[in-house]
Amino acid sequence: MIKRLDHVSIVVRDLDEGLKTFEGLLGVKHSHIEEVPDQGIKAAMIQVGNVEVELIQPLTADSGVAKFLENKGEGIHHVCFEVDDVDKELQSLADGGIQVLDKQGRKGLAGKIGFVHPKSTKGVLIELAQKV
Amino acid sequence: MITGLSFVGILVSDIEAAVELYSSILGVGPWEAGVMEMPGVKAAMFPVEGCSVELLQPTVGPEAEVGGDLARLLAKRGEGFCRLGVWVDDLNAETARLREAGFRIVDPGDYAGFGEGMGARMAFVHPKSASGVLVELDQRT
Numbered sequence: 001m002i003k004r005l006d007h008v009s010i011v012v013r014d015l016d017e018g019l020k021t022f023e024g025l026l027g028v029k030h031s032h033i034e035e036v037p038d039q040g041i042k043a044a045m046i047q048v049g050n051v052e053v054e055l056i057q058p059l060t061a062d063s064g065v066a067k068f069l070e071n072k073g074e075g076i077h078h079v080c081f082e083v084d085d086v087d088k089e090l091q092s093l094a095d096g097g098i099q100v101l102d103k104q105g106r107k108g109l110a111g112k113i114g115f116v117h118p119k120s121t122k123g124v125l126i127e128l129a130q131k132v
Numbered sequence: 133m134i135t136g137l138s139f140v141g142i143l144v145s146d147i148e149a150a151v152e153l154y155s156s157i158l159g160v161g162p163w164e165a166g167v168m169e170m171p172g173v174k175a176a177m178f179p180v181e182g183c184s185v186e187l188l189q190p191t192v193g194p195e196a197e198v199g200g201d202l203a204r205l206l207a208k209r210g211e212g213f214c215r216l217g218v219w220v221d222d223l224n225a226e227t228a229r230l231r232e233a234g235f236r237i238v239d240p241g242d243y244a245g246f247g248e249g250m251g252a253r254m255a256f257v258h259p260k261s262a263s264g265v266l267v268e269l270d271q272r273t
Contacts, residue, residue, distance in 0.1 A: 001159045004181035008140055008216060012263045021263050024233050026134050026218070048218070049136030051182040055263075074264035076213035079140055081158075081180070096156060121157065122144045122187075123212035 001089075002081045006110055006129055007045070007052040011069050011077040015042055015057040018074075022046055022055060030055075036109060041065050043109060054080075054109075078125035080110050086130040090114045105130060134226070137183035138217035138270050143206050147174045147189035154178060154187060162187075172199015188214065215256075215266040223253050223271040236261040 012018030015033070023029055023046065030044045031052075040063025046053045056077060058066035068077060083089045086105035093116060094100050102114035110129035118125045144150040147167055155161045155178075162176040172192045178185040190203035205214055220226040227237050236258035257267040 002157075002180060005137070005140075005183040005185075008137065008183065010263060010265055018263050021261075025230065025235060025257060025262055025267065027229075028134075048134065049182070051137050053137070072209065072212075075259070076140065076216060076265055079183075079185075079213075093157065098157065116157070118212070122142055122150050122153065123210055124142050126157070 002083060004082050005051055006080040006082045007054045008079050009043075009054040009056055009077045009127075010075065011065055012055050012057055012074050013069065015044055015055060018055045018057070019044055019046075022053060026053065034109060035059070039063065039065070039108075078115075078127050080113070080127035080129050082110075083128045083130055086112050086114050086128050089128050090116075133221055134269075135219045135221055138219045138268070139177065139184040139186045140213065141186040141188055141215040141217065141268075142212065143202060143214040144187050144189050144211050145206060147176060147187055150187045150189075151176050154185065158185065172196055173202060186217070215268055217268040217270050220269045220271050223255060223269060226269055226271075227255050230257060234261070 019030055026046055026048055028046050030046045033044045035042050040058055040060040041056045042059055043054055043056045056065055090100050098120040099117035101117050105112035105114045111132045112130040114128050116126040151162055158178050160178055162178050167174050167176045174189045174191055176187045190199050190206055192199040192203055194200050194204040194207055231237050237255055238258055239255040252270040253273055255269045259266045
């Protein structure tokens with residue numbers, strides 16, 4: 001069961017440039033920047049009301065995010081929904097015939113997270129996150 | 133000022149199938165109105181706390197004046213994310229602020245928005261000035 005939208009993630013070529021753009025557009029400064037080596041990204045969060053806009057920049061050429069950027073260019077990369085129990089949600093989606101990228105939750109920036117394959121969701125990457 | 137996210141828009145080629153899929157993923161159905169016929173496009177909005185999810189299917193060809201941009205995007209990039217809506221408290225003030233800051237604003241003028249009682253005045257920030265993201269500015273009316 002989806003509780004709320006946690007964040008919308010936008011891939012940019014250059015995080016500093018992207019921050020200048022979106023801080024200017026949204027009228028809010030970012031709250032923090034983090035590197036996530038296992039996903040090959042650097043991410044900055046901008047709080048808008050009760051959700052976040054996340055900007056991500058790939059750090060390595062072989063990451064999924066780098067490939068997305070190369071194929072599609074800058075733009076919305078994924079949305080993240082908060083759930084109570086990420087393992088249960090992933091299992092229930094898989095049981096319903098939806099292809100998931102993670103069979104079980106793993107550690108991510110937004111908590112215990114898992115991804116759903118864009119092939120099953122009309123071309124959009126969906127992240128599910130359980131707050132820990 | 134911008135007060136929150138309004139919706140994230142997903143472009144699809146078959147909205148009826150997409151509504152069924154997203155009802156099951158999100159665990160919630162679309163607004164009562166279901167699939168709404170609008171100029172150049174069919175749309176459905178799923179209420180999600182924090183930021184709604186919008187599905188859009190162009191109903192016109194790429195050459196059409198209204199909706200042609202979405203048809204071209206679908207032809208070029210396929211299904212996927214197509215825009216991000218944000219709520220503003222004062223559309224005129226916000227478009228003036230963004231123009232001043234160098235953003236390219238597309239302002240279609242007054243627009244009778246989406247659904248009963250959910251009228252909105254809107255303008256757009258061109259994706260070329262927002263890292264590839266088409267941003268819709270919505271003021272509740």
